[in-house]
Amino acid sequence: MPELPDVEGFRRELATTLPGRRIDHVEVHDPGILRNSTAPALGRALRGHRFAAPRRHGKWLILPTDGPVLLIHGGMTGHPYYAADGAEPIGYERLVLALDEGELRYADLRKLRGVWLARDDDDVADVTGPQGPDALGIGLRAFRDVLDGRSGRLKPTLMDQSVIAGLGNLLTDEICWRARIAPRRPVAELDADEVRGLHGALTQVLRTSVRHGRVPGLSRWLTGARDEPDPTCPRCGTRLQHGRINGRTSWWCLRCQPR
Numbered sequence: 001m002p003e004l005p006d007v008e009g010f011r012r013e014l015a016t017t018l019p020g021r022r023i024d025h026v027e028v029h030d031p032g033i034l035r036n037s038t039a040p041a042l043g044r045a046l047r048g049h050r051f052a053a054p055r056r057h058g059k060w061l062i063l064p065t066d067g068p069v070l071l072i073h074g075g076m077t078g079h080p081y082y083a084a085d086g087a088e089p090i091g092y093e094r095l096v097l098a099l100d101e102g103e104l105r106y107a108d109l110r111k112l113r114g115v116w117l118a119r120d121d122d123d124v125a126d127v128t129g130p131q132g133p134d135a136l137g138i139g140l141r142a143f144r145d146v147l148d149g150r151s152g153r154l155k156p157t158l159m160d161q162s163v164i165a166g167l168g169n170l171l172t173d174e175i176c177w178r179a180r181i182a183p184r185r186p187v188a189e190l191d192a193d194e195v196r197g198l199h200g201a202l203t204q205v206l207r208t209s210v211r212h213g214r215v216p217g218l219s220r221w222l223t224g225a226r227d228e229p230d231p232t233c234p235r236c237g238t239r240l241q242h243g244r245i246n247g248r249t250s251w252w253c254l255r256c257q258p259r
Contacts, residue, residue: 002059002074002075002076002077002078002079003056003059003166003167003168003169003170003171003214003215004056004058004059004134004135004136004166004167004168004171004206004209005171005206005209005210005212005213005214005215006007006057006074006213006215007056007058007059007060007074007166007213008136008213009011009082009210009213009214010056010061010074010079010080011054011055011056011061012108013081013082014061014063014080014081014082014088014104015054016052016181017082017102018050018051018053018054018063018082018104019051019052019053019054020050021050021051021099021100021104022048022049022050022098022099022100023046023047023048023049023050023051023065023097023098023099023103024047024098024100025043025047025097026039026042026043026046026095026096026097026098027095027096027097027098028042028094028095028110029070029093029094029095029096030042030094030095032094032111032114033094033106033108033111033114033115034115035113035114035115035116036115036116036117036127037115037116037117040225042115042117042217045067045068045117046065046067046068046070046117049065049066049067049068050065050066051063051064051065051104052064052065052066056134057128057131057134057166058128058131058132058134058135058161058165058166059073059161059165059166059168060072060073060128060131060165061073061080062075062124063104065073065123067120068117068118068119068120069117069118069120069121069123069124070115070116070117070118071115071116071117071127071128071171072106072114072115072116072175072229073114073116074113075108075110075111075112075113075114076109076110076111076112077092077108077109077111077112078106078107078108078112078113078114079106079107079108080104080105080106080107080185081104081107081226082102082103082104083102083103083104083105083107084102084116085102085103086168087102087103089105089107090105090107091107091109092107092108093105093106093107094106094107094108094111094114095115097190103120103143105123118122129161129162130161130162131144131161131162131163131165132146132160132161132162132163132164132165133165134165135164135165135166135167135171135202135206136166136206136210138199138202139201140196143164143190143195143198143199143202144195144199146163146164147163147187147190147195148163148186150163150188151186151187151188152186152187153183153184153185153186153187153245153246154176154181154182154183154184154185154186154190155172155173155176155183155184155245155248155250156157156189156246157187158172158175158176159172159246159248169213169248169249169250170223171205171206171209172214173222173223173226173250173251173252174201174205174215174221174223175198175201175202175205176198176201176252176257177222177235177251177252177253177256177257178201178204178205178222179194179197179200179201179257180257181194181197181198181257181259182198182252182257183245183250183252183257184245184257185259188203190254195223213225219234220234220235221234222234222240222251225240226240226251228240230254231251233255233256235253235256236253236255236256238253238254238255238256240252240253241253241254
């Protein structure tokens with residue numbers, strides 16, 4: 001499932017190929033991925049415009065042009081990518097923008113989210129809805145501020161995009177495990193040292209994940225163990241626990257995360 005590191009990887013790849021490219025033609029192979037536009041309207045809006053440098057906020061990929069802005073939220077399987085002229089498709093391409101050189105393609109198997117169009121940069125927030133500060137690079141003071149006064153449980157709070165933008169299921173479990181804090185803990189119970197440790201874990205996990213372009217399944221990471229037939233904690237060897245928290249399957253270690 002694309003989380004912040006995946007989307008940052010998409011952004012970095014497109015940043016080397018997309019800026020300055022002119023949109024010559026828009027091919028919508030599946031109108032079901034268009035969330036606030038139609039195929040004809042999208043083509044009319046984008047044709048003739050040139051892309052500027054791509055941006056990202058949380059899980060949103062923001063592709064501005066010298067006119068409207070294309071926004072992509074990949075859901076679980078969305079994959080925007082640049083392809084040279086004549087390159088073979090990777091499969092499930094739903095949208096193709098033919099450029100003056102190459103193509104911008106959007107492939108998506110499950111189509112849980114999709115593609116939006118904003119009139120300009122000022123309209124982007126109306127499309128994305130409320131977004132908290134981006135999780136990548138958030139400082140300790142800002143992190144304390146967004147958690148201050150929260151009464152819910154830790155994992156749902158961290159995954160709330162209006163609180164902190166970019167964290168998903170895998171990242172949040174990994175961060176809580178590294179900080180030795182149970183994902184079900186009420187945020188209001190955390191003391192200053194625990195918040196500092198949580199922020200340190202978030203920073204470390206995101207920096208490593210961004211280098212990999214995804215949430216990696218490393219041997220000393222929770223993500224490297226959670227899909228095993230009988231997963232055990234990479235830190236202490238205790239059998240991992242799992243359950244549903246706000247509808248998401250979560251993993252934790254009772255010995256390392258006792259409360």
